Amino acid sequence: MYKLNRLKSRKNLLNSWKQQIIVITSLFVLSIASGCTQTQEQTQTQEKTESNSIQSSSVSNSEKTQILTTFLPMYLFTKAVAGDVANVEMLVPLGTDVHDYQATPDNVKAIATARILVKNGLGMEEFLKDTVKNAENTKLIEIDASKGIKVIDEISPVEEVKDHDHDHDHKHEHAEGNPHVWLDPVLAKQQVINIRDGLINADPANKEVYQTNAAAYIQELDKLNNEFQQTLSKTPNCTFITFHDAFPYIAQRYNLKQVAVVQIPEDQLSPADIQKAISAVKKYNVKALFSEPGIDNKLLSSLSQDLKLTMYPLKSLENGETNPQYYFQAMRENLQNLEKGCK
Ligand SMILES: [Zn+2]
Numbered sequence: 001m002y003k004l005n006r007l008k009s010r011k012n013l014l015n016s017w018k019q020q021i022i023v024i025t026s027l028f029v030l031s032i033a034s035g036c037t038q039t040q041e042q043t044q045t046q047e048k049t050e051s052n053s054i055q056s057s058s059v060s061n062s063e064k065t066q067i068l069t070t071f072l073p074m075y076l077f078t079k080a081v082a083g084d085v086a087n088v089e090m091l092v093p094l095g096t097d098v099h100d101y102q103a104t105p106d107n108v109k110a111i112a113t114a115r116i117l118v119k120n121g122l123g124m125e126e127f128l129k130d131t132v133k134n135a136e137n138t139k140l141i142e143i144d145a146s147k148g149i150k151v152i153d154e155i156s157p158v159e160e161v162k163d164h165d166h167d168h169d170h171k172h173e174h175a176e177g178n179p180h181v182w183l184d185p186v187l188a189k190q191q192v193i194n195i196r197d198g199l200i201n202a203d204p205a206n207k208e209v210y211q212t213n214a215a216a217y218i219q220e221l222d223k224l225n226n227e228f229q230q231t232l233s234k235t236p237n238c239t240f241i242t243f244h245d246a247f248p249y250i251a252q253r254y255n256l257k258q259v260a261v262v263q264i265p266e267d268q269l270s271p272a273d274i275q276k277a278i279s280a281v282k283k284y285n286v287k288a289l290f291s292e293p294g295i296d297n298k299l300l301s302s303l304s305q306d307l308k309l310t311m312y313p314l315k316s317l318e319n320g321e322t323n324p325q326y327y328f329q330a331m332r333e334n335l336q337n338l339e340k341g342c343k
Contacts, residue, residue: 068090080217108131116142141201141202183317239257241289256342
């Protein structure tokens with residue numbers, strides 16, 4: 001479903017390129033300024049990522065249990081639970097968009113030789129189905145981190161006209177719901193519990209390690225949940241506008257309302273998306289916009305200037321750093337930015 005919508009929005013982008021060029025030209029100076037900052041940030045993230053992967057490969061040991069995870073949040077939670085007793089690897093490389101990821105032959109090879117595969121599920125890892133089949137690993141144990149989680153069926157109120165295609169897409173959306181459950185600390189705790197229990201089942205020899213590590217991480221998740229509750233209870237029913245439909249679970253948990261203008265992060269927003277954003281800003285009387293860090297939102301930064309709205313980053317954690325503590329760091333940044341944007 002996400003893929004279909006992405007293709008559709010790319011088509012829209014092409015159709016309206018002329019309009020866009022006019023906007024881009026008029027905002028050229030501003031675009032240069034924001035472009036420079038992003039490049040610098042991206043380089044820094046990449047440097048950190050490289051040093052992290054060096055650290056993890058230096059403790060590699062072929063006798064350890066091999067655990068594959070799909071993308072960053074699954075890696076962070078699994079690494080937190082497994083600690084040093086297993087080798088944890090990630091299939092989707094950092095800097096790649098998991099929403100339209102295409103599996104590589106190396107991914108198939110990795111799955112063919114792994115004992116355990118941890119996934120978010122809920123349709124997040126569309127690339128996995130054929131990849132697991134092609135790997136023909138009959139001994140592979142799959143851990144579905146979202147097992148037992150009650151999903152939000154409806155995609156958030158994206159501001160758009162319903163046409164036939166859109167209704168068709170909706171049928172896909174209802175099948176598995178919104179997959180971004182890891183962004184709610186309470187559901188993240190459920191995912192950590194699912195991963196812990198799955199690892200204990202698959203590798204009972206390390207049961208105590210998994211239990212101890214999971215308990216420590218869960219304690220931190222509880223603390224994080226308390227911080228979100230205390231801070232966001234001061235701004236009930238705050239409406240926030242995003243450009244990635246990744247935050248309906250945070251919204252539901254802490255009594256906020258997310259309005260997503262586009263479902264998945266786009267490198268460039270179309271003029272139609274900008275129009276949707278403008279009408280959402282007027283309709284909900286918001287004071288801030290939230291954007292995905294690392295996405296080149298030149299039109300969005302110009303829009304926030306035009307509308308005199310502050311733009312804050314809101315991290316989906318689909319990309320970032322590989323230290324399990326990164327979850328808490330990024331989520332606390334999200335909390336601070338939501339607090340500022342909701343004032
Ligand atoms: Zn996403």
